[in-house]
Amino acid sequence: MxxxxxxxxxxxxxxxxxxxxxxxxxxxxxxxxxxxxxxxxxxxxxxxxxxxxxxxxxxxxxxxxxxxxxxxxxxxxxxxxxPHFKCLGVQLSEHCSIQYHIGEAVKKARTFTSREPETLLILWRASVQPLLD
Structure with missing residues (x-):
């Protein structure tokens, strides 16, 4: 090749x-x-x-x-x-803003329905925090 x-x-x-x-x-x-x-x-x-x-x-x-x-x-x-696309896990925007990327992470965090703090912390660390790092 x-x-x-x-x-x-x-x-x-x-x-x-x-x-x-x-x-x-x-x-x-x-x-x-x-x-x-x-x-x-x-x-x-x-x-x-x-x-x-x-x-x-x-x-x-x-x-x-x-x-x-x-x-x-x-x-x-x-x-x-x-208007934006995902490149290596980061949402790139035509306005050079990270607002869309952060908005997607917030949407994901708001889908958690558990009320137990330990479970929420695990979900946060596994799903949301990597998007923001």
Missing amino acids: TDIGVGVSDSLLTSFEDDTTVSLPTTSAEEVSCLQQDVDAVYATSNMQFNEEKFELLRHGHNQEIKEIMLHTEGGQGITPQ
């Missing part, structure tokens, strides 16, 4: 288990084009099947021209921008 990063020239490519991320800070339409070329290069060199429904695109910034440019998968499906 070839190395998945071969052919990626401008973008940062990271892989962890079965997740691969191609990222590039963009300030112009030309840089968005470079990002699309790098996504295409990952397809060409990986010899793997990607689940196109799981593609996520996070855009940050005020440049509306760049936000309107659509990126596509190899099958021609558009990659829809998301």
Whole structure:
């Protein structure tokens, strides 16, 4: 199997288990084009099947021209921008805020129905605290 990063020239490519991320800070339409070329290069060199429904695109910034440019998968499906997505257990937001991440942890904590303090402490340490650390 070839190395998945071969052919990626401008973008940062990271892989962890079965997740691969191609990222590039963009300030112009030309840089968005470079990002699309790098996504295409990952397809060409990986010899793997990607689940196109799981593609996520996070855009940050005020440049509306760049936000309107659509990126596509190899099958021609558009990659829809998301307001936030999960990366290695942390919710990243288009506003560079951790409020969504904290909100998700609070929602999880509020689902605990037990009244015993010992049980609540165990649930907190196992489910919520790792999200906030």
